[in-house]
Amino acid sequence: MTLLAVERIKLLTTRSPWWCAVASIVLAGSFTALVVGNATPEFPASVATTQYGYQMGLAVIMVLGALSVTTEYRFNTIRTTFQAVPNRTAVLAAKATVVALLALIIGELTAFSSWGLSLLLAPDYDLALNSTADIVNVAGVGVVYAIAAVIAVAVGLLVRHSAGAISLLMIYTLAVEGLVQLIPKVGADIYEWLPFNVAHKFLTGNGESNGGLEFAGPPLSTSPLSPGWALAYFAGFALVLLIVAIVTTNKRDA
Template sequence: MMSLIKVERIKLLSTKSPYWCVASILVASVLIALVIGLSDHGSQATTVNGVSGVNLGKSVFMIIAALAVTTEYRFNTMKSTFLAAPHRVNVLLAKTVLLAVFGAVLGFVCAIAAFFLTKALATNPPIPLVLEGEVWREVAGYAALFAIAAVIAVAVGTLLRQSAGAISLLLVWSLLFESLFQLIPKVGDKIHAWMPFTAGTEFVSPTSNVETVGRATTSGGPTPIQGLLVFLATGIVLWLIAAVVLNKRDA
């Protein structure tokens, strides 16, 4: 397994797209922290607002994870991979482990950087920005979200095999599709709160009713741990489906 992970690491770092995606994630995290920290002397500089750019970066990171699979199909190197490692699930597992660990590190670093940049720039925050208590969850929790997002993206990339389709589905799902449920009268908000990406975001949200950028926590939704479990369960189910499909179809 370690040999497979090493091979996947070489594949991942041999193309330019991961570097550009990582750079864009860092830029998004820093820029939004910069805006929150400087706007009106940081009057909106809460932890959730300061690291909100990292949540956007999570969608970009899924592009990296999806491309790790679809690029091999695009250039027809997946057959060679399976000839060298006949146990296809092991190959899928190696890709997933590598990207999940990479995502966890990247999410943590970006969130920590955004938090401390916001703290350094905000001269009049509504509450002191101190990395303790549940603030740790709101910041470090992005490590878990990035890791699970990698699992989902690898699964989607394996199922669809085409870069454009996989990336489009992941972006539409994470940024648009779930919000459409809010249009359903009466029950829309409750359904929306339990959708995978929305529920996952609760893990890095405050437990009190705190207004954030474009969002306020609502009653009736999952707790932070419940939200994380919903997101994790989605990733596991999709990954298992992808593993079964990968074993049954031609490379």
């Protein structure tokens, strides 16, 4: 508990978490407003549509997770931390936990603010959370953000430089997974198992929250997993990457 409190204080006494929280809510909400505000009978709004911009916020969360680590290396506070607590594994696990919890809160605020904004912009459409799929599509955003934050922490530990870690995360999440599909013959098969495509399957399932219309929401994931197994796969990927990062950090000089 002491380590968790220390990491919470270190994280929340900097400006980056607060700016990232605001940026996530504003970016996701703005993008959602553009989509929902232009809904028509031919392209109606649905619960899935209200979360059209969640990936914009996800990018911000990845930046937050990476900065929570790389700024400590930049200002050499990580060395002081390891001197005070020689158990590096416990320190890094506490950091990942605190960042994940903060990302969870930001994710829920982002998702429900986008949903609430959509209710105001499109009152004539059925945007109520009437099913489990609808609830997961909205409330699940925070869970995805939390797991993605752990991935970002792990990448930050491995790279240790803010620019490098953030560039790597942004390039991968915004471009690499989509470009993999262009690989002849095997691209689509590989894409099915890439982590953020799988995470999208957890949120959108088979399109149940699209109101029965395939185009009334973001494109669906191609992952063959069920939403539950998709979440487990995404979490497992993050855990393995974090373990690799912690083992690597234990072997390096601070």
